[in-house]
Structures are given as C-alpha cells and as structure tokens.
Amino acid sequence: MSDIETREEGTAADAYPPDERGRFGDFGGRFVPETVMAALDELEAAMDEAFADPEFHAERALLARDFVGRPTPLYLAERLTEDIGGARLWLKREDLAHTGAHKVNNALGQALIARRLGKRRIVAETGAGQHGVATATVCARFGMQAVVYMGEEDMRRQRPNVVRMRMLGAEVVPVTNGAGTLKDALNDAIRDWIANVEDTHYLIGTAAGPHPYPYLVRRLQAVIGEEARAQMLDRAGRLPDAVVACVGGGSNAIGIFHPFRDDPATRLVGVEAGGDGGELHARSLGGGRVSILHGSRSFVLCDDDGQVVETHSISAGLDYPGVGPEHAALLASGRAEYIGASDEEALVAFDRLCRLEGIIPALESSHALVIAERIARDLGPTGDVLVGLSGRGDKDVDQIAERRGDA
Ligand SMILES: *Cc1c(COP(=O)(O)O)cnc(C)c1O
Numbered sequence: 001m002s003d004i005e006t007r008e009e010g011t012a013a014d015a016y017p018p019d020e021r022g023r024f025g026d027f028g029g030r031f032v033p034e035t036v037m038a039a040l041d042e043l044e045a046a047m048d049e050a051f052a053d054p055e056f057h058a059e060r061a062l063l064a065r066d067f068v069g070r071p072t073p074l075y076l077a078e079r080l081t082e083d084i085g086g087a088r089l090w091l092k093r094e095d096l097a098h099t100g101a102h103k104v105n106n107a108l109g110q111a112l113i114a115r116r117l118g119k120r121r122i123v124a125e126t127g128a129g130q131h132g133v134a135t136a137t138v139c140a141r142f143g144m145q146a147v148v149y150m151g152e153e154d155m156r157r158q159r160p161n162v163v164r165m166r167m168l169g170a171e172v173v174p175v176t177n178g179a180g181t182l183k184d185a186l187n188d189a190i191r192d193w194i195a196n197v198e199d200t201h202y203l204i205g206t207a208a209g210p211h212p213y214p215y216l217v218r219r220l221q222a223v224i225g226e227e228a229r230a231q232m233l234d235r236a237g238r239l240p241d242a243v244v245a246c247v248g249g250g251s252n253a254i255g256i257f258h259p260f261r262d263d264p265a266t267r268l269v270g271v272e273a274g275g276d277g278g279e280l281h282a283r284s285l286g287g288g289r290v291s292i293l294h295g296s297r298s299f300v301l302c303d304d305d306g307q308v309v310e311t312h313s314i315s316a317g318l319d320y321p322g323v324g325p326e327h328a329a330l331l332a333s334g335r336a337e338y339i340g341a342s343d344e345e346a347l348v349a350f351d352r353l354c355r356l357e358g359i360i361p362a363l364e365s366s367h368a369l370v371i372a373e374r375i376a377r378d379l380g381p382t383g384d385v386l387v388g389l390s391g392r393g394d395k396d397v398d399q400i401a402e403r404r405g406d407a
Helices: 034-051 054-068 078-084 103-116 130-142 152-157 159-167 182-195 213-221 223-235 251-260 325-333 343-357 363-379 394-403
Strands: 074-076 088-093 121-126 145-151 171-175 200-202 242-246 267-275 289-293 296-300 336-342 384-389
Touching: 034 054, 034 103, 034 182, 034 213, 054 103, 074 223, 078 088, 078 343, 078 363, 088 223, 088 363, 103 130, 103 200, 103 213, 103 251, 121 130, 121 182, 130 145, 130 159, 145 152, 145 159, 145 182, 152 159, 152 171, 159 171, 171 182, 182 200, 213 223, 213 251, 213 325, 223 251, 223 384, 242 251, 242 363, 251 267, 251 325, 251 384, 267 343, 267 363, 296 325, 325 336, 336 343, 336 363, 343 363, 343 394, 363 384, 363 394
Parallel strands: 088 384, 121 145, 121 200, 145 171, 242 267, 242 384, 267 336
Antiparallel strands: 074 088, 289 296
C-alpha cells in the first residue's frame, strides 16, 4: 500500500477553492445582473465567516448527527458483488439520510448561514420536489418561512412531494411560465430573491449557479466523501479504485469526489443521464457546449445560438440542461471522467439492487449503479468500487410501476 493510500485525512473541504472571480479554471464565475452582486458578496462573506467559526461547525455536526442521521453507513453489497462477479461494491447510503437523499446536507448548512445573515425567509426552486422537501424540512426546524417555486407540470408529476412541502409549512408557488418545469421555476425564484433580498436567502439545491454557490454547496456536501473515505480505510483497509456518482447539477458527486481529489490511484467517475440512449438525454458534460446558464459558465445543452435545448431523463433529478462548473473543470483537467447511462440501463440496475440487496434506490442513483457495475466487472475481484447511493427510490416506485403497466 502506498503512502498516499494510507493518508489519514482526505482533501480538505475547502481545498481547491475557486479564484477571486469565483472561477474553477475556465468555468464558474458570476454572470448576473448588478442588482444581485451585493447579495452574492454578502453570502460569500457569511460563508467564509461561518466556516472559520468553531460554533458553526459544532452546531452543524450536532444537527448532522441527531437530525440528519450522519454518519450514513457504508454498506458492502455482497450479493450484488457476487452477482456482478468483479470488484467489491460499497454503497455510501445517503438514501438513509433524513428526507431520503443527500440534499438535506446542503439545505441544513445554508439555513445555518441564512440565520447568521439574519434572513428568515428562504426561497428555492424545485423540479422533482426533493430539494423543495429538504428546504421545507430545514425551514420548519429553524422557524423560517419557505417559499418554493415549482413548475405546474412538475407539481402534477410530483404530487406527493407537493403535499409533503405543504405539511411542513412551506408555501408552494406554481410556475406557469414556459413549459412549467425546473428552468422556469428557477427564473421565478431568482426574481423573488432580487425583489426581497434584504430578508430573503436563495437556497440553491445543487453545485451550480453563480459564485459562491458551487463552492459553498461543495463544502457542505464534502461530508459524504469525508465519511466514505474514512469508512473505506477502516473497512476495506484501502482506498477504492473508483468512486462513482450520478450527476444532475453535480452536488452529490462533487461531495463524494472531493475528499479523494489527491488520491491519484482512485478514479472519479460521474454518471450523466443518457436518456433514450440516442438524441434525447441530459448529458451536459458528454454532449453539451461551453455556455452560460443560471449565472455561471459551464457545459450546457444548447444549440448554436445558445438556446437551451430540451433534455430528457427517466429520472427527474438528473433532467437538468446544465452542470456545476467544478465538474467542467474536473473534466477539462482529466481528473474526473463522465459517462452516460440510459433510462433502460438504470431500470435494470434499479431492479438488481431491489431484488439482491433489499434496497430500493432512487432512479438517479441507479444511473451510478450501472457504471459502477461495469467498472467492477472490468476491475475483477481484487478491486473496490465506492458508489454514491444518493437517495432512496420510494418517490419513483409509482412512475416505474406505471411505465411497466402494473400500476
Ligand atoms: C436531486 C438528486 C440528484 C441530482 O442532484 P445532484 O445535485 O447532481 O446531486 C441525485 N440523486 C438524488 C436522489 C436526488 O434527489
């Protein structure tokens, strides 16, 4: 075992910060109207102060343990490993975090920072509703007002999450502009924030948006990889050969990747939604071009004129035409690689995990399983693959049953 492999600590959560313009290499930055600049400066200062304050870390750690349920387990999927016939498959169980996915790690941290800023009103946008539920949850916990913008079409498709948000006391605002989906909800949330910026924090749900959001969200989600890296050293006695995670906006992937950045023998593999396997997909890194979307420069699925094109994935959480700028930089530098998995492949991996391990994974996470299984086969029995199991699949069972005609 090399010295690098036995290093106790992984890469620190604040290592590899963006430059003073908020860029990771050629990507990121702040492409926003002048009216938003001051609020972003204020947020950046609050973030830096919070992370330098031991009390912030202490409160966050206590809530992570008692409210979220951290550390989440590292689970050796023995029957899946046997079935695949290759490297050992280890699952980092974010599906067991409160609200059923990793999104609460970010929502909780941002709520603590909003409180430091004296802001008691939170706006957010949500597509599938998972981020909306995480936001409504932490707002209830802190006695804050949650206003969640959601496309009308998404509200219809994701009814149970709308009900959950309202039970938790959030106001869910239907968005009727455009196609009534995530992109339109985002525009309305930003508009609200600009109009109410004195008392309102905008809680972005993924590692995208203008600086400092991608850096902030990475620092808050790095706990996934910090725990998983220590758990691998403890349980497997070595670091994994590959870390595999699904990429929508990129928050769970950057969170699990980051602590392994300085472990060169560990491959970092992001999995994007390959959709129908042909023209219809959501592979921003695999099939997009460099452009500006939602305040930062990254890979975007757009046409020659920069118009965002229609994306498709069976999984609502991966159906986003952009991707966080740090992933663009990791792709450009070659440190991480990004592969697509199709709807059909994800469904096969979904079934396999259900039947062999008694775990119903989110459709998003099922995409990561597809590529993790492939890498495990290639590595053979001496290898170890760490998979970010970003969430549980309860939210997806009706959709899958309907698709199979057994609803
Ligand atoms: C939202 C979501 C994702 C995608 O978001 P990222 O920011 O890319 O992590 C993945 N998995 C689950 C379970 C989600 O809810």
